Amino acid sequence: MTSLLNKLPPSIIALLVQLAAILLTVFFSQLFNTRLAPYAFALLCGTFAATLSHFAGLARWWLFIQFVFAPLLVLMLALNIPPIIFLIAFVIMLVVYWSTFRTQVPLYLSSNKVWQAIETKLPSQQAFTFIDLGSGIGGVLTHLSQANPIGRYHGVEAAPLPFIWSWLRIKFGRHAQCSVRWGSLWNVDLSQYDIVFAYLSPVPMDALWRKAKQEMHPGSTFISNTFAVQDQPPQETVSVDDLHRSTLYVWRM
Numbered sequence: 001m002t003s004l005l006n007k008l009p010p011s012i013i014a015l016l017v018q019l020a021a022i023l024l025t026v027f028f029s030q031l032f033n034t035r036l037a038p039y040a041f042a043l044l045c046g047t048f049a050a051t052l053s054h055f056a057g058l059a060r061w062w063l064f065i066q067f068v069f070a071p072l073l074v075l076m077l078a079l080n081i082p083p084i085i086f087l088i089a090f091v092i093m094l095v096v097y098w099s100t101f102r103t104q105v106p107l108y109l110s111s112n113k114v115w116q117a118i119e120t121k122l123p124s125q126q127a128f129t130f131i132d133l134g135s136g137i138g139g140v141l142t143h144l145s146q147a148n149p150i151g152r153y154h155g156v157e158a159a160p161l162p163f164i165w166s167w168l169r170i171k172f173g174r175h176a177q178c179s180v181r182w183g184s185l186w187n188v189d190l191s192q193y194d195i196v197f198a199y200l201s202p203v204p205m206d207a208l209w210r211k212a213k214q215e216m217h218p219g220s221t222f223i224s225n226t227f228a229v230q231d232q233p234p235q236e237t238v239s240v241d242d243l244h245r246s247t248l249y250v251w252r253m
């Protein structure tokens with residue numbers, strides 16, 4: 001059971017736990033032959049959900065979300081908000097975050113200071129190719145192409161809205177050295193690039209390192225913003241004086 005749960009993304013485990021908590025709450029109210037008021041039902045449900053989440057091995061911050069989920073649901077229903085608002089909010093979240101529930105890599109952006117720090121790692125004499133894996137709204141690509149026009153800058157982005165945004169930004173900003181495509185970073189052949197940049201999350205880093213090791217050519221450079229690779233010390237780290245105190249990890253392959 002635990003090994004099956006380990007294979008599922010936390011968001012799916014959280015959903016299954018909520019369903020189990022509803023069943024348990026219904027079971028208990030039947031057992032004691034009581035008809036619970038909606039808030040009491042929701043609070044009991046939240047308590048079961050938080051407890052089960054603990055045993056399912058979810059991170060501690062999930063327990064809070066799991067506890068408040070059903071009570072907030074009842075509260076929102078009581079506010080009588082038109083359903084269309086929820087549909088619109090859902091569609092916006094879907095096009096911005098897309099498969100984040102599975103990849104565990106949400107959209108957040110590198111700072112300007114990170115862009116400038118990457119700039120210093122680019123060749124200044126000979127032409128090169130650069131890729132941003134999970135290129136978001138294209139800020140890294142468009143900045144670097146202006147700072148160092150001898151490179152070719154590519155991006156791959158899985159979420160529809162950031163992809164469309166970056167595509168329009170590149171097209172209408174006339175960034176001729178840039179291109180971006182909609183797809184998964186796992187389908188990119190990294191052997192085509194001299195510099196591979198990623199700003200993802202701790203979750204995919206081990207698998208990405210294996211892919212980089214397998215595909216990147218000798219002499220190429222792999223740069224990760226913020227997220228290191230376990231047991232793979234980088235040749236260089238660059239501390240960036242931005243809001244998040246970002247660190248760039250640099251490996252020469």
Ligand SMILES: C[S@@+](CC[C@H](N)C(=O)[O-])C[C@H]1O[C@@H](n2cnc3c(N)ncnc32)[C@H](O)[C@@H]1O
Nearest residue numbers: 105108109110134135136157158159184185199
């Ligand atoms: C933290 S953001 C980084 C955005 C940009 N690279 C930057 O530094 O500002 C990570 C991006 O990776 C995208 N992403 C996550 N998993 C992906 C995948 N498997 N293939 C392509 N893009 C992915 C997300 O949609 C998100 O836009």
